[in-house]
Amino acid sequence: MMSNNGSCKAAIIGGGVIGGGWAARFLLNGYDVSVFDPDPEAERKFGEVIANARRSLPALYDRPLPQEGELIFCETLEQAVQGADYVQESVPERLQLKHAVHAAITNAAPAEAVIGSSTSGFKPSELCSRGARAIVAHPFNPVYLLPLVELVGERAECAKAAAVLRSIGMHPLSVKKEIDAHIADRLLEAIWRESLWLVKDGIATTEDIDEAIRMGFGLRFAQMGLFETYRIAGGEAGMRHFMGQFGPALSWPWTKLMDVPKFNEELVDLIAGQSEDQSGKKTIRELERERDDNLVGILRALKVSNNAGGKVISDHEATLAFSGTHDGMPVTLRHQVPASWTDYNGHMNEAFYLEAGSRATDGFMQLIGADSAYIAKGLSYFTVESHVRYLNEVHEGDRLTATSQLLSGQGKKMHLFHRLFRGDGELAATVETLLLHTDLNARRTCVPDGSVADKLAEFERMHADIPADGAGRFVGERPGDR
Ligand SMILES: NC(=O)C1=CN([C@@H]2O[C@H](COP(=O)(O)OP(=O)(O)OC[C@H]3O[C@@H](n4cnc5c(N)ncnc54)[C@H](O)[C@@H]3O)[C@@H](O)[C@H]2O)C=CC1
Numbered sequence: 001m002m003s004n005n006g007s008c009k010a011a012i013i014g015g016g017v018i019g020g021g022w023a024a025r026f027l028l029n030g031y032d033v034s035v036f037d038p039d040p041e042a043e044r045k046f047g048e049v050i051a052n053a054r055r056s057l058p059a060l061y062d063r064p065l066p067q068e069g070e071l072i073f074c075e076t077l078e079q080a081v082q083g084a085d086y087v088q089e090s091v092p093e094r095l096q097l098k099h100a101v102h103a104a105i106t107n108a109a110p111a112e113a114v115i116g117s118s119t120s121g122f123k124p125s126e127l128c129s130r131g132a133r134a135i136v137a138h139p140f141n142p143v144y145l146l147p148l149v150e151l152v153g154e155r156a157e158c159a160k161a162a163a164v165l166r167s168i169g170m171h172p173l174s175v176k177k178e179i180d181a182h183i184a185d186r187l188l189e190a191i192w193r194e195s196l197w198l199v200k201d202g203i204a205t206t207e208d209i210d211e212a213i214r215m216g217f218g219l220r221f222a223q224m225g226l227f228e229t230y231r232i233a234g235g236e237a238g239m240r241h242f243m244g245q246f247g248p249a250l251s252w253p254w255t256k257l258m259d260v261p262k263f264n265e266e267l268v269d270l271i272a273g274q275s276e277d278q279s280g281k282k283t284i285r286e287l288e289r290e291r292d293d294n295l296v297g298i299l300r301a302l303k304v305s306n307n308a309g310g311k312v313i314s315d316h317e318a319t320l321a322f323s324g325t326h327d328g329m330p331v332t333l334r335h336q337v338p339a340s341w342t343d344y345n346g347h348m349n350e351a352f353y354l355e356a357g358s359r360a361t362d363g364f365m366q367l368i369g370a371d372s373a374y375i376a377k378g379l380s381y382f383t384v385e386s387h388v389r390y391l392n393e394v395h396e397g398d399r400l401t402a403t404s405q406l407l408s409g410q411g412k413k414m415h416l417f418h419r420l421f422r423g424d425g426e427l428a429a430t431v432e433t434l435l436l437h438t439d440l441n442a443r444r445t446c447v448p449d450g451s452v453a454d455k456l457a458e459f460e461r462m463h464a465d466i467p468a469d470g471a472g473r474f475v476g477e478r479p480g481d482r
Pocket residue numbers: 013014015016017018019036037038039042089090091092093101118119120121138139140141
């Protein structure tokens with residue numbers, strides 16, 4: 001189902017923390033989004049969440065996301081779900097309210113629309129006990145950055161949902177049987193419950209607990225999860241040794257997980273007071289931006305190793321084909337500068353000019369057919385020399401575009417001249433780079449396959465008459481030096 005501008009439509013019912021995150025992810029992936037939330041403040045809060053999403057989500061990718069969709073706030077739920085391909089409910093976690101909202105959605109949404117619920121704990125059978133049609137699509141905060149979405153419910157609907165959610169860069173995980181709180185929240189609840197005990201018993205403050213997580217096992221979890229981490233912790237003897245050593249601890253007094261601390265005003269005051277001391281100097285939006293910048297940095301690092309969440313980003317990026325030319329040269333990079341690329345001088349650090357040049361080289365390699373399939377055959381290019389000219393400052397959030405000019409593509413050589421432009425059209429840098437075609441098995445240079453050589457010859461012809469001002473310079477050269 002297409003909307004007027006040819007894109008798909010998502011309806012978001014309930015636009016708080018999670019609904020706002022869903023809306024941002026759909027919008028930035030080109031969906032039109034209609035929202036229903038009776039809160040008069042919803043539109044303002046939405047605006048703030050989407051602003052944070054705009055500065056972080058595109059920075060994960062080295063290709064542009066589709067053109068942003070249109071955002072519409074509706075007066076009624078019925079208007080919002082009209083013509084929707086995908087409906088996501090994110091109203092507060094109260095079963096009675098969920099029942100009323102899902103009855104209304106099922107009545108008004110198109111029969112073929114997928115209906116997902118963000119519920120953290122309810123099972124699909126509970127949501128649908130009064131005839132509604134819905135599956136659980138449980139996301140993680142911030143929805144616009146974290147890939148995981150747990151899917152629970154009727155198989156065919158979950159499969160339809162998975163296709164949509166993959167198209168917006170998420171990682172659908174099917175839960176094999178319905179259970180209260182699905183998979184991840186059961187794990188999180190255990191940590192949360194134990195943490196409340198530690199604070200209540202005066203053993204640790206909220207800050208001590210956060211340190212214990214972020215300085216240690218939190219760092220491990222982003223890349224290997226629990227079981228792979230524990231396999232390594234068993235040393236060469238692996239998981240069996242680990243189980244033998246730590247299994248008995250499960251019945252030692254290490255844990256209070258089976259008991260819940262009394263959840264009263266006193267406990268809330270204790271936790272909220274310590275949390276205020278710990279983080280009260282920053283607004284929620286400031287904390288969100290700090291969190292988002294760190295997540296973008298972590299996910300980009302995982303993208304380099306094509307691991308865990310980083311692989312989800314790479315797979316999604318591969319679907320974001322882009323093309324275009326500028327001044328007769330192909331555009332080989334479109335990229336929004338993440339905060340993690342900037343430094344203490346308040347601008348993009350020198351190292352990332354080269355990284356952008358390297359990404360542009362990758363883009364050019366795709367164009368000549370030296371792509372992942374070619375590399376899998378054992379052939380690739382190695383860089384042997386680069387010269388970066390830093391011509392203009394680049395800042396966080398700037399949209400960089402690179403063009404690539406082939407100066408020479410004879411024999412084993414590929415001599416490229418990349419120009420990096422800022423969003424305002426100013427030339428920010430040039431990166432001149434010489435690469436040699438290499439046999440990855442023999443680790444020796446060799447000539448490229450015929451099809452790649454032909455493409456190089458074609459580009460060389462097309463680019464021969466384009467002036468390459470600034471190419472071939474020596475370091476520190478000034479006009480008139482030769
Ligand atoms: N906050 C979190 O960390 C996560 C929450 N969830 C789940 O997402 C759902 C929403 O949670 P939050 O966004 O945190 O809550 P929230 O309180 O931030 O937002 C709920 C929104 O629903 C709106 N609302 C209330 N009644 C409504 C109705 N009849 N129709 C439309 N909108 C209505 C409220 O005005 C509010 O803006 C819950 O089921 C929760 O379990 C899932 C993952 C993480």
